Amino acid sequence: ILNVEQSPQSLHVQEGDSTNFTCSFPSSNFYALHWYRWETAKSPEALFVMTLNGDEKKKGRISATLNTKEGYSYLYIKGSQPEDSATYLCALRAPSGSARQLTFGSGTQLTVLP
Amino acid sequence: DAGVIQSPRHEVTEMGQEVTLRCKPISGHDYLFWYRQTMMRGLELLIYFNNNVPIDDSGMPEDRFSAKMPNASFSTLKIQPSEPRDSAVYFCASSPAGAIQYFGAGTRLSVL
Numbered sequence: 279i280l281n282v283e284q285s286p287q288s289l290h291v292q293e294g295d296s297t298n299f300t301c302s303f304p305s306s307n308f309y310a311l312h313w314y315r316w317e318t319a320k321s322p323e324a325l326f327v328m329t330l331n332g333d334e335k336k337k338g339r340i341s342a343t344l345n346t347k348e349g350y351s352y353l354y355i356k357g358s359q360p361e362d363s364a365t366y367l368c369a370l371r372a373p374s375g376s377a378r379q380l381t382f383g384s385g386t387q388l389t390v391l392p
Numbered sequence: 393d394a395g396v397i398q399s400p401r402h403e404v405t406e407m408g409q410e411v412t413l414r415c416k417p418i419s420g421h422d423y424l425f426w427y428r429q430t431m432m433r434g435l436e437l438l439i440y441f442n443n444n445v446p447i448d449d450s451g452m453p454e455d456r457f458s459a460k461m462p463n464a465s466f467s468t469l470k471i472q473p474s475e476p477r478d479s480a481v482y483f484c485a486s487s488p489a490g491a492i493q494y495f496g497a498g499t500r501l502s503v504l
Contacts, residue, residue: 321495382435
């Protein structure tokens with residue numbers, strides 16, 4: 279069983295603040311890391327797929343970094359807006375043969391207060 | 393493409409009844425995944441298919457759960473008999489070559 283941990287579990291920030299949160303995973307069992315954004319009453323939506331150590335991805339005000347040697351990824355949101363309120367999930371894909379399944383963390387629930 | 397389509401969106405049933413959840417993946421995607429989301433366990437993989445063939449069903453909780461994919465455009469997840477502890481949101485996702493997964497809107501199941 280792969281252990282994918284996210285912290286913090288929940289976070290409240292003021293509109294305009296920048297914020298970040300962490301996804302930790304076993305560095306010995308890495309193939310790819312996915313970040314998803316999950317708004318309430320909707321379905322998870324992919325943000326990034328990261329595969330290389332040192333990868334940095336950016337989509338608008340959201341960016342992510344990856345350190346496969348130490349087993350963590352950070353997600354950053356610059357200048358948070360109320361519409362950024364969602365649960366942010368990371369998911370690990372392990373290099374086990376032809377397996378394509380993802381192991382999801384429990385998510386960081388972000389609330390941006392106007 | 394309309395995305396991954398799941399039906400029904402909501403299902404309320406009584407304990408002991410059979411429940412069938414349906415999923416239409418995105419055309420051309422060769423992987424299909426069934427997940428269950430609960431407060432206690434988060435998002436957990438139940439089973440996934442590659443080219444309509446079940447690859448890993450180790451996440452299926454027990455024999456009451458079964459899944460089929462008779463063709464590339466349709467999959468079902470069946471619970472028979474259903475129990476109150478099966479109440480959850482069930483998501484289907486599809487993926488091209490096992491890359492990014494695209495999720496359906498989910499089916500919220502309530503077993504009374």
